Amino acid sequence: MDDLYRDYILEHYKRPKNFGELDPHDLEALEHNPLCGDELGVHIRVRDGRIEDLRFHGHGCAISQAAASIASEELKGMSLKDVAELDADWMIDLLGIPVSATRRKCALLNLKVVRGAVTGDRAWPA
Amino acid sequence: MPPVAERTLEVRADFPIFARRFDGRELIYLDSGATSQKPQVVIDALADHLQSHNANVHRGVYALAQEADAAYEEARQKVAAFVGAAAETTIFTKNVTEAINLIAYSWGRANVGAGDAVLITQMEHHANIVPWQVLCRERGATLRYLEVDERGELSLEALDAELARGDVRIVAFAHVSNVLGTINPVAEMTRRIRAAGAISLVDGAQAVPQMGVDLGSLGADFYAWTGHKALGPTGVGVLHGRRELLEQMEPFLTGGDMIASVDFQSASWNELPYKFEAGTPPIAEAVGLGVAVEYLSGLGMENVRAHERALTAYMLERLVEVPGLRVVGPPEAEHRGALASFTLEGIHPHDVAELADRGGVCIRAGHHCAQPLMRCLGVGATARASVGVYNEASDIDALVSALNAGREVFGL
Ligand SMILES: Cc1ncc(COP(=O)(O)O)c(C=O)c1O
Numbered sequence: 001m002d003d004l005y006r007d008y009i010l011e012h013y014k015r016p017k018n019f020g021e022l023d024p025h026d027l028e029a030l031e032h033n034p035l036c037g038d039e040l041g042v043h044i045r046v047r048d049g050r051i052e053d054l055r056f057h058g059h060g061c062a063i064s065q066a067a068a069s070i071a072s073e074e075l076k077g078m079s080l081k082d083v084a085e086l087d088a089d090w091m092i093d094l095l096g097i098p099v100s101a102t103r104r105k106c107a108l109l110n111l112k113v114v115r116g117a118v119t120g121d122r123a124w125p126a
Numbered sequence: 127m128p129p130v131a132e133r134t135l136e137v138r139a140d141f142p143i144f145a146r147r148f149d150g151r152e153l154i155y156l157d158s159g160a161t162s163q164k165p166q167v168v169i170d171a172l173a174d175h176l177q178s179h180n181a182n183v184h185r186g187v188y189a190l191a192q193e194a195d196a197a198y199e200e201a202r203q204k205v206a207a208f209v210g211a212a213a214e215t216t217i218f219t220k221n222v223t224e225a226i227n228l229i230a231y232s233w234g235r236a237n238v239g240a241g242d243a244v245l246i247t248q249m250e251h252h253a254n255i256v257p258w259q260v261l262c263r264e265r266g267a268t269l270r271y272l273e274v275d276e277r278g279e280l281s282l283e284a285l286d287a288e289l290a291r292g293d294v295r296i297v298a299f300a301h302v303s304n305v306l307g308t309i310n311p312v313a314e315m316t317r318r319i320r321a322a323g324a325i326s327l328v329d330g331a332q333a334v335p336q337m338g339v340d341l342g343s344l345g346a347d348f349y350a351w352t353g354h355k356a357l358g359p360t361g362v363g364v365l366h367g368r369r370e371l372l373e374q375m376e377p378f379l380t381g382g383d384m385i386a387s388v389d390f391q392s393a394s395w396n397e398l399p400y401k402f403e404a405g406t407p408p409i410a411e412a413v414g415l416g417v418a419v420e421y422l423s424g425l426g427m428e429n430v431r432a433h434e435r436a437l438t439a440y441m442l443e444r445l446v447e448v449p450g451l452r453v454v455g456p457p458e459a460e461h462r463g464a465l466a467s468f469t470l471e472g473i474h475p476h477d478v479a480e481l482a483d484r485g486g487v488c489i490r491a492g493h494h495c496a497q498p499l500m501r502c503l504g505v506g507a508t509a510r511a512s513v514g515v516y517n518e519a520s521d522i523d524a525l526v527s528a529l530n531a532g533r534e535v536f537g538l
Binding site: 002003005035038039059060061062063067094103106 | 473474475477480493506507534536537538
């Protein structure tokens with residue numbers, strides 16, 4: 001079996017969850033992966049300080065798309081306060097595959113976008 | 127039947143990196159468009175210079191300093207002669223990016239004003255876009271783009287139409303595109319540009335390493351390239367310019383070496399080419415580049431081009447065997463430089479490069495510093511395989527096998 005391109009990664013890549021537009025939405029952000037020009041945006045609907053629903057849009061590699069898809073399931077229902085605290089390890093652990101230094105930004109792009117929408121902080125998750 | 131035409135070079139043994147093993151495997155390097163590997167003679171020249179001839183240039187009277195001076199100037203002679211230029215109008219920079227910035231700054235700020243236009247093309251590298259954006263924003267000028275057609279080529283009629291508008295001061299364009307591979311008709315373009323009273327700047331970063339370049343017949347006012355793609359070391363680029371233009375221009379960077387004399391409040395400029403070489407130049411790097419172009423001349427640039435064209439033709443032929451693969455740029459190897467950018471249906475270019483690496487094959491993926499072009503092509507990114515003098519048909523075979531294996535991983 002492939003270390004990186006596990007079945008579930010490819011499954012999420014081919015049929016990503018929570019992709020599309022969400023209108024109306026309360027928060028949004030759009031980010032690029034400077035490495036490859038990939039683009040990922042998010043629409044978030046908030047209720048009682050929590051992410052009620054969200055949708056990603058854009059294009060990217062298997063790692064970035066699968067990471068966004070997997071994260072989207074966890075993010076639903078999470079309080080904005082908790083979202084602001086999420087770090088790189090959270091995402092990498094969730095992804096469950098060995099991510100090389102060059103592919104790290106692919107994996108973290110979705111968290112960067114979501115944190116940007118929620119907190120306005122556009123830094124790469126550390 | 128041999129897959130590639132008879133006229134192939136066999137020089138891999140000259141490049142020591144190919145003796146290295148990566149997890150027991152040979153290096154299959156198809157990324158020469160990004161940077162070339164270096165022959166032993168260049169590595170030796172760098173080491174020999176640092177070991178035996180190192181001193182700063184231009185100011186020393188002792189014998190060692192004179193040796194360093196002579197080595198640096200001899201490198202300039204070799205580099206100039208390699209492309210049919212004069213040594214005094216051949217300026218060493220850090221890379222082609224700095225050379226283009228030099229023109230945008232020194233020539234551009236004196237000659238481009240409000241209401242003027244700078245014309246570039248949709249196939250430019252960011253190095254030949256961003257300096258013009260900054261110049262135009264600063265001067266209130268407009269930046270216009272020549273379109274790339276569906277074959278990945280420019281149209282001379284469109285160039286004529288742009289020039290006829292009468293506001294174009296400079297046209298800056300790539301000799302060979304680093305994404306499409308397109309070889310632009312430089313001589314025909316510079317003739318039209320000159321006739322319209324505009325200035326031409328050609329980005330030869332991809333051209334000089336792979337084809338004979340004769341500045342006399344190309345007719346460009348400025349021609350810039352970068353050493354590390356032409357078998358030379360990193361840290362050295364080259365700018366050639368027409369003497370009258372260079373003489374009129376103010377310096378780009380200022381400081382030591384570029385002055386004739388310095389007063390408390392002012393300074394006067396050194397003669398060409400030193401006026402544009404502020405500070406200690408890349409001495410060892412220039413020496414290395416001199417040996418690199420000597421090595422290329424030894425192979426014969428027509429043989430280099432024949433070798434790489436044959437490999438490119440073979441690559442184009444083999445790549446289309448991969449289901450879902452689409453190559454961008456001119457369809458015939460005749461009309462393109464030694465590279466192929468492509469997309470593979472169902473697999474993102476980043477993953478394509480990762481999967482190629484599983485087969486031990488080094489290719490590049492991304493926007494190749496040409497985001498406007500990517501937008502025109504309607505893709506976010508491509509994968510790119512590019513060949514150099516040391517590549518062989520078996521490298522292309524390895525790429526195709528890796529791509530097919532990659533499709534299986536993705537269940538395609
Ligand atoms: C066409 C072209 N122009 C400019 C550059 C920039 O070269 P450098 O980074 O050496 O300045 C490159 C290489 O990346 C290129 O392919």
